Every structure is written in C-alpha cells, then in structure tokens.
Amino acid sequence: xxxxxxxxxxxxxxxxxxxxxxxxxxxxxxxxxxxxxxxxxxxxxxxxxxxxxxxxxxxxxxxxxxxxxxxxxxxxxxxxxxxxxxxxxxxxxxxxxxxxxxxxxxxxxxxxxxxxxxxxxxxxxxxxxxxxxxxxxxxxxxxxxxxxxxxxxxxxxxxxxxxxxxxxxxxxxxxxxxxxxxxxxxxxxxxxxxxxxxxxxxxxxxxxxxxxxxxxxxxxxxxxxxxxxxxxxxxxxxxxxxxxxxxxxxxxxxxxxxxxxxxxxxxxxxxxxxxxxxxxxxxxxxxxxxxxxxxxxxxxxxxxxxxxxxxxxxxxxxxxxxxxxxxxxxxxxxxxxxxxxxxxxxxxxxxxxxxxxxxxxxxxxxxxxxxxxxxxxxxxxxxxxxxxxxxxxxxxxxxxxxxxxxxxxxxxxxxxxxxxxxxxxxxxxxxxxxxxxxxxxxxxxxxxxxxxxxxxxxxxxxxxxxxxxxxxxxxxxxxxxxxxxxxxxxxxxxxxxxxxxxxxxxxxxxxxxx
Amino acid sequence: xxxxxxxxxxxxxxxxxxxxxxxxxxxxxxxxxxxxxxxxxxxxxxxxxxxxxxxxxxxxxxxxxxxxxxxxxxxxxxxxxxxxxxxxxxxxxxxxxxxxxxxxxxxxxxxxxxxxxxxxxxxxxxxxxxxxxxxxxxxxxxxxxxxxxxxxxxxxxxxxxxxxxxxxxxxxxxxxxxxxxxxxxxxxxxxxxxxxxxxxxxxxxxxxxxxxxxxxxxxxxxxxxxxxxxxxxxxxxxxxxx
Numbered sequence: 001x002x003x004x005x006x007x008x009x010x011x012x013x014x015x016x017x018x019x020x021x022x023x024x025x026x027x028x029x030x031x032x033x034x035x036x037x038x039x040x041x042x043x044x045x046x047x048x049x050x051x052x053x054x055x056x057x058x059x060x061x062x063x064x065x066x067x068x069x070x071x072x073x074x075x076x077x078x079x080x081x082x083x084x085x086x087x088x089x090x091x092x093x094x095x096x097x098x099x100x101x102x103x104x105x106x107x108x109x110x111x112x113x114x115x116x117x118x119x120x121x122x123x124x125x126x127x128x129x130x131x132x133x134x135x136x137x138x139x140x141x142x143x144x145x146x147x148x149x150x151x152x153x154x155x156x157x158x159x160x161x162x163x164x165x166x167x168x169x170x171x172x173x174x175x176x177x178x179x180x181x182x183x184x185x186x187x188x189x190x191x192x193x194x195x196x197x198x199x200x201x202x203x204x205x206x207x208x209x210x211x212x213x214x215x216x217x218x219x220x221x222x223x224x225x226x227x228x229x230x231x232x233x234x235x236x237x238x239x240x241x242x243x244x245x246x247x248x249x250x251x252x253x254x255x256x257x258x259x260x261x262x263x264x265x266x267x268x269x270x271x272x273x274x275x276x277x278x279x280x281x282x283x284x285x286x287x288x289x290x291x292x293x294x295x296x297x298x299x300x301x302x303x304x305x306x307x308x309x310x311x312x313x314x315x316x317x318x319x320x321x322x323x324x325x326x327x328x329x330x331x332x333x334x335x336x337x338x339x340x341x342x343x344x345x346x347x348x349x350x351x352x353x354x355x356x357x358x359x360x361x362x363x364x365x366x367x368x369x370x371x372x373x374x375x376x377x378x379x380x381x382x383x384x385x386x387x388x389x390x391x392x393x394x395x396x397x398x399x400x401x402x403x404x405x406x407x408x409x410x411x412x413x414x415x416x417x418x419x420x421x422x423x424x425x426x427x428x429x430x431x432x433x434x435x436x437x438x439x440x441x442x443x444x445x446x447x448x449x450x451x452x453x454x455x456x457x458x459x460x461x462x463x464x465x466x467x468x469x470x471x472x473x474x475x476x477x478x479x480x481x482x483x484x485x486x487x488x489x490x491x492x493x494x495x496x497x498x499x500x501x502x503x504x505x506x507x508x509x510x511x512x513x514x
Numbered sequence: 515x516x517x518x519x520x521x522x523x524x525x526x527x528x529x530x531x532x533x534x535x536x537x538x539x540x541x542x543x544x545x546x547x548x549x550x551x552x553x554x555x556x557x558x559x560x561x562x563x564x565x566x567x568x569x570x571x572x573x574x575x576x577x578x579x580x581x582x583x584x585x586x587x588x589x590x591x592x593x594x595x596x597x598x599x600x601x602x603x604x605x606x607x608x609x610x611x612x613x614x615x616x617x618x619x620x621x622x623x624x625x626x627x628x629x630x631x632x633x634x635x636x637x638x639x640x641x642x643x644x645x646x647x648x649x650x651x652x653x654x655x656x657x658x659x660x661x662x663x664x665x666x667x668x669x670x671x672x673x674x675x676x677x678x679x680x681x682x683x684x685x686x687x688x689x690x691x692x693x694x695x696x697x698x699x700x701x702x703x704x705x706x707x708x709x710x711x712x713x714x715x716x717x718x719x720x721x722x723x724x725x726x727x728x729x730x731x732x733x734x735x736x737x738x739x740x741x742x743x744x745x746x747x748x749x750x751x752x753x754x755x756x
Contacts, residue, residue, distance in 0.1 A: 040525055042705055094608075096709060219744070288531075357516055384706055389554065406597060406598075406599040407599055407600070407602070409562075409595075409599065410593065410595065410598075410599030410600070410601075411599075411601065412563075412589060413562045413563070413564065413591070413593040414588070414612065414613050414618075415585060415588040415589055415613060416612075416613075420616065424612070425601055428603045429601070429602060429603055431603075484670030503603045503604070503605075503645065504645050504648075505602045505603050505604065505605065505646060505648070506603050507670070
C-alpha cells in the first residue's frame, strides 16, 4: 500500500521507456545502396538497386540522404555498400588532402580504405557556370574568362560548390574573377530565381536537364579549371566479396550510360513524366535488356509508409524524452544550482540549428557503431530527443515550483516520505503543467521529424525533400499536410489524456487558493 | 507532553526566537498569542520539523526531536494550518484517509474511523466526495482537522486554524473544535493573534513579543493583570476594537 503511487509512476516511466526504445524489426537488407541529394544520383541508385534485386539480392536504396561527405562517410563506415560518385569529386573533395595525381593513385588510396571504384559509367558530369541564353546574348559572353569584365553580376551557387576545393573560391582565383555578389542557395531553388532574372549566373551539372529545357548557356571552361567528373560507382570491398552479384551489377553499368541518355533520364524525372524508379527501369529495359518489375507505388501507400516512419521517429524520441525530461525537471527543482545548469544546457540544445545538430551527431553515432543513417537511424532520434527536452524539463520544473508551500508542507508533516510525496502530491498537482510541456514537445517533434529525411531516416520529410528537388508541389503537400495533421492529432490526443487523468480538483486551477 | 528546552531560531543573522523554554502537560491546551511577526508560527513549525532549531531541543513525550526521531514524532502529531493545506487533487475522503492508506489500514477500519470523525467534526457526509475547491472555507478547515486527527495523534498543532473564516462560520467551528479537544484528550498547541480564540480554548496562554514569553498564565490573568505595557496594549487594541 505504502508505495503504490511510487510504483505506479515507476511503472509508467518503464512502460514509456520500453515502448519508446524497442526498435522495430529493422529490415536488414543484404545490400544497401546510397545516393546523394540530386536527381541523377537517385536515378543511378535506383538502377543499381533494380539490377541487384533482379540478380536475387535483397537490396535497399537510401535515397538522397546527404551531400558528399555524409554519403562517403556512410560508405566508409560500412553503413551503405555502394553509391554513385564522380572522379573529380573524389580527387578534389574526398581525397583532397591525399593529393592523388592520377586514377591509379586514387584507386590505391580508396582501396586502403576498403573501398573499390568502378570504371566510368560512360558519362561525365562536370560542374559548369550557366546563364539564360537571353542574358548571355545581351552581355555577349560565352566563356568563364568573359566574366572578368562584368564584376556587378549576381551569382547564386550551391552551398557545396561554394565550399568545395574545386568550387568557387578556387575557380575565382584561377580565372581572377571580380564578382563579390555571390550567395549560397539550394540547387533546386536556383533555377526559378535564374529564370525570374533575380540572379545572373548559377552553377550547374552538365547533365542537368534544366539546361536544355530552360535554354541555358553553359560557359566554356576556357582555361581548363574543372577536372573530369566521370560517373563511377564506389563500393565496399567487403560487401563486393560477400555478394559477387553486387560487383557484377556495378560492372554491368560500366560504360552503359551515355551523357545524352543521362540527360534524358534526368529530364523525364524532373519534368514529372516518370519517377526515378520508373526512369531507371526504362533504362534497364531498353539499354541493358534487363526486364525488371516496375514499381508503381500508389500515393496513399507512399504517404502511409512515410507516416509510419514518421511515427516511429516520434515514438522513439518523444517517449524517452518524456521520462528523462520529467526526471530532469524534478532534479532541477530539488537541486537548484545544478538544476540551473541542466535548464541552461537543455535550452542551449534547442538553439543549435537542427541541420547542424544532425551533421554533428552523425560521426559520433557512427563511431558508437549505431545505425547513423537510413531506416532506424539513431542520429535523427537523438537529435529529436534533444529538442524535446526543454519544454518538458521546464514545465515539470515550473509545475513543481508552482505548488503552494502550505500544501507541500502539510504533506511533509503528515509523514509522507520524499518519494511518496513526489509520487502522490507533487507530480499529480504539477500534472496539468507537465502535460502542457509534453504537448508542446510533441507538436514540435512532429515538425522537426521531417528533417530526418535529410539523413535517410525517412518520414514525411522524404516527399517534402523530393518535392523541393523536383519542384513538385503536390509531392511537397503529400509530406507537409499529413505532418500537420499528425501534429494536430497528437495535440488532440494529449488534450484528451489531460481531460481523462487530471482530477476535477485541479481542473480550475486558478480557484485553488491554498 | 511537549517541552521546549532553550530553543532558539535565527534565519541568517536575524534572531526570530531568542531562547524559548516551555512545558506543556499532556492533555493541556496552550495558546501562543501575539501579533504577527512575534515568532509564534516559527515555534510551531519547529515542532512539526519544518524548521530546525538553531539551538536547544524539543521533546515530545519521551522523544527528543532529531532527524532520526522526526518520522516517529510526526506520526504522533496532527497539523492544521490556515487555509487547510489540503491536497487539491484528492477528494475530501481521500485527503483524510491518505496516511491511513499508507499505513495499510483496512477499508473497514478506515471507513469506521472516517464516520467517527465526520460525526465529531460535524463535516457534511455528502461533501466527502467533493474536492477542496468545491467546498466552503469552514468545511475545508473541518476537513483539515479530520485529516490531522485521523491517526489519533497525541499532539495537535494548529496555526491560526480559524483565521481565514468569516465570523458566523468561525463561531460554529470554534465550538466544535473545543469539543474535539475535549474528546481526543490530545495535547494542543494553538497559535493565534485573536484574544477571543485564546480565551475560548486556552488552559494556559503565552503572550509572545519578539520570540520571548512576556506573560504566561490563565486568560483571565492576562486580561486583568497584564504583566507589561506590551501585553496591555496588545489586549486593549482588541478589546477596544471589538
């Protein structure tokens, strides 16, 4: 009898922890393929997935889960087994410090890291600078050198291009370019701005479909700055040993994709005629004579899948955060000085930009040997957990602080032990405030969880990211609307819970004068 | 029996109770009387273990109050404060039976004790399933009293128990409270600034000024033979006012 209430809270905490921490049976595929966050990479990833599947392997494709560094690190740590890359990027970016001078040196260096490299898939996708044809004609420029005499031009370059060793700073030095009006922008958002005339020059990939659809002029690299960007496969040597079919599939794609073909594939996807999977399947059927089953996933099915992934992210971050957050809130109220530190730290966690937090966490999680990317990613869960803490800790603290002294003291004099007092008096009285904090955390969490897609953790952020990449508004809405509804639903559920568990005596808290 | 032996209390550098010596015999009702800020509540809180004396010791029956004996002492005392200190999330019955449930009393035993106390404190039975915010101030104090009495304490501590009530309700509760003191035969320490309450309840009255007992005796003595100017003024202020 004595400890019933204490046991009840402990049981509730344990239940929440168990439900929150138990992982769903993770689909452990034989081969995991990755791709970077642009259309071409996703199409190539789909091709390899389809070929390996056709060869009888159980393979998955973590689509568009990051930039070069994130995806390469995932390959190096063995979290993915293969992804499409470009020789120029390997040389200038990934192995920049090693200073590999030729293909053999590159191959050798990669090999020492347990990574194999295929021969070229048959096309090169070079970086280039582009303008609209009209603007180029008006200005009368055709080469990068021509930019030298136009210092007032406005440039919008991708963030990756701005930072890369073979990117803007080196290019500007090489050509002695005078432009200062240079901003960083997402690749998919640069085109509309260019077409609207808000900017003059953007960086493009030479296989970019938009170049031909929007009639852009690519400036000639007249003093040969850009290295070759031959498309190749990078794959884990161990994985290739384990599954010879993977290596065979990679070999099959060597020399198989011409630049024209790639551009066409990019075009039919970006003009929304075919999905990446369909485009990849078309290619395999026509060019390689491999007849793969075409995957046509209905919208409802797609949304439900992502909703399921999203809920899983929310479950695994929010439920533990409730338990830990309430415990920390109690701690803060008991131990004032250390409590201030805890509150400050949880507050600080919230100020870290979400993207930065994810990227900072990636290597840490990978180092711990936990799945850092893809389905069941711990990285996303940890980041979401960190964001959830503040409202829960703060509201628990505030709720406990707000209990009138006379009530706590009366309970003390009655002879309740510290734990019983907490379980039977303080937590129940603070419950409405605590629930309000949990509600805030839950709603925030559903929104933040869309960011999980950035590292391949899936969720409703996935269609949003794809939609932004393909400039496909319905696809963006297919992610955004269910996410908003989910947030509303969760709020509704917590309201209902509050109605059910908060006793009448606390409902009109303002009239309690004691 | 309740005994204070050279008890003093200072908060930071400020002395609230300089040296306090007092013995209260078992079954006796003692009233600490004085204006606000005279240290009477601090003395009561020290007995309840909510404040620790800076010096001296407090003895409850055979137990010297220490951190170790505090749980035992608390089991023997009932504590009632102004506004009741009731738990807002529990209904009246559960507020009262909280500790009995902790002690593992059977349902029958709890219910029979509850009906005894309902009768003794004249608490309306139909209000037992209401929450503290749903009952009147007078009922809240009766409830608080029931809760304090539930485990049959030998010592009752009351801090301005009638302070927040309007006069009519106050008169009724005052009468009932005295009857409760008589029937339970508990040792009672009651703190008030109100002369009428003191006169009504007290076997002995201690008038406090800045934490010192300036006069101690029967109520009539205080009224008729005030020992100091302070006592005279304190008494007159209320007699004239009434």
